[in-house]
Amino acid sequence: MTAAVTPEQPIPDPVVQVAQAREVARDLVVIPNRGVQLVPNIGVIGGREAVLVVDTGIGPGNAGQVLNFAIEYAAGRQLYLTTTHFHPEHAFGAEVFAGSATYLINRAQALDLERKGPAYLEMFRGLGDSVARRLEGVRLATPDIVYDSTHDLDLGGRRVRLRATGRGHSLGDQVVEIPDVEVLFTGDLVEAGQFAIFPWFPPYDTDVSGIHWLAVMERLIAERPGIVVPGHGEVGDTRLLGDVRDYLRLLRDETWIRRDSAASEQTVVDEVRAIMLARHPDWVGREWIEQGVGCLCAEHSHA
Numbered sequence: 001m002t003a004a005v006t007p008e009q010p011i012p013d014p015v016v017q018v019a020q021a022r023e024v025a026r027d028l029v030v031i032p033n034r035g036v037q038l039v040p041n042i043g044v045i046g047g048r049e050a051v052l053v054v055d056t057g058i059g060p061g062n063a064g065q066v067l068n069f070a071i072e073y074a075a076g077r078q079l080y081l082t083t084t085h086f087h088p089e090h091a092f093g094a095e096v097f098a099g100s101a102t103y104l105i106n107r108a109q110a111l112d113l114e115r116k117g118p119a120y121l122e123m124f125r126g127l128g129d130s131v132a133r134r135l136e137g138v139r140l141a142t143p144d145i146v147y148d149s150t151h152d153l154d155l156g157g158r159r160v161r162l163r164a165t166g167r168g169h170s171l172g173d174q175v176v177e178i179p180d181v182e183v184l185f186t187g188d189l190v191e192a193g194q195f196a197i198f199p200w201f202p203p204y205d206t207d208v209s210g211i212h213w214l215a216v217m218e219r220l221i222a223e224r225p226g227i228v229v230p231g232h233g234e235v236g237d238t239r240l241l242g243d244v245r246d247y248l249r250l251l252r253d254e255t256w257i258r259r260d261s262a263a264s265e266q267t268v269v270d271e272v273r274a275i276m277l278a279r280h281p282d283w284v285g286r287e288w289i290e291q292g293v294g295c296l297c298a299e300h301s302h303a
Helices: 059-074 107-125 129-134 210-222 238-259 265-279 287-302
Strands: 022-025 028-031 042-046 050-054 078-082 102-106 145-147 150-154 159-164 174-178 183-191 227-232
Touching: 022 227, 028 059, 042 059, 042 174, 050 059, 050 150, 059 078, 059 129, 102 107, 102 150, 102 159, 107 129, 107 145, 107 159, 145 150, 183 210, 183 238, 210 238, 227 238, 238 265, 238 287, 265 287
Parallel strands: 050 078, 078 102, 102 145, 183 227
Antiparallel strands: 022 028, 028 042, 042 050, 150 159, 159 174, 174 183
8 A cells, every 4th residue: 555545645546557567677567557556567477387466556447458457468377366465456356257257365365355345435536536437337246266375376397386474464465476587576564665664554454563574574575576666666676575574673663762762652753753754764654663763662552
């Protein structure tokens, strides 16, 4: 998710441009988000026998363009679809793939979609006319395959691993790993490049604690992927993971240093925010600093 739920400026039409797809590894292309709000990086991953699409774009129109691109790219190969998490720009187009692709996601994401999807649909419609138009006709999809922790998908000569990460950006986050070319799709666990954003702690999803998200990032870094495709922003390498890890670690440490003092929580927020803005003056989504501090303080109070 690359915007606050009440954006100050109108959101441009979040249209997916399939013509800008580019190959980042053998038989693996990314349809880039181009720095446009509510447009994710979309993956199309091929093997000898099947092709996997990662994320749909927001709404039926975008998803239809992605499906048509995938059908042409597959050239007769079987189609699969997965989504990195349930947020609208990633998953609210999956129904368009019904009958053309097998849709598979982790169990926590499926529950997110079922329980929170309708409320997110209404919330995102309120983001502006351009978004509301994209969401016209949305029907929330039901996955064909649901897995618990990991699922290995054989595309024919290429194995893709779908892995639920546990709590982070959402309860049902999933990464997609392509080991033979060392590529990792992170979803919105990472938002990077020219559209870098302070990690979003969504109060509407789960009581996300920075310490859990940090643990996820540590595990991903230890696996040393060669190419990292973030949920939004420019494709990069492990340094993208490190940027998020370092931010979450600093947020945790600076909050914990202050939380046991006599200072009010607002004072802690103000002091930590100043440190974070000095470190990352060009990042957007500054409102999520306070959410992160609040999560860390709340976790301590309930410990």
